[in-house]
Amino acid sequence: MSLLQSLLSKLGLSKVQSDRHPIRVFLLDDDKRRHRWFAARFKGDHVDMADNVERAQEFLSANSYDAIFLDHDLHPEHYNTDSRDDERTGYAIALWLAANPELQAAATIMVHTRNADGAMRMVEELRRAGRNTDYVPFPMLEERIKNYWRH
DSSP: OOHHHHHHHHHHHHHOOOOOOOOOEEEEEOOHHHHHHHHHHHHTTTEEEESEEEEEHHHHOOOOSSSSOOOOOSSSTTOOOOOOGGGHHHHHHHHHHHHHHTTTOEEEEEEOOHHHHHHHHHHHHHHTTTEEEOOHHHHHHHHHHHHHHHO
């Protein structure tokens, strides 16, 4: 791939040719820039996005996903704080999925938050429930997506 093609791909401006069937992806993240970033990475796939716990539960209850991406900190007041607000973070979704094993049983779950402590709590809950889950810090996520879901 040329430097120009690589740059256009990273910016989400290149045409992506898919050698695989489209997949269904779910994203929980409050950052609209990340919504655009995920939409570009999964162009040609079906992507549902939520920015809060309630909307995430609606999507996850109603659809079946191949890949689920979860952020931990969902509100500006969660950033750079040591206090826990588990009911309004991605941790609430991790607990909810762990308690509902019939939902999204086959999905690959990736926790992509920059909050490592929150991420590890989420991963521990999901793995304890037998879920296929990894923590991938957001700066490393693009490479993981490329390697896991090749277009």
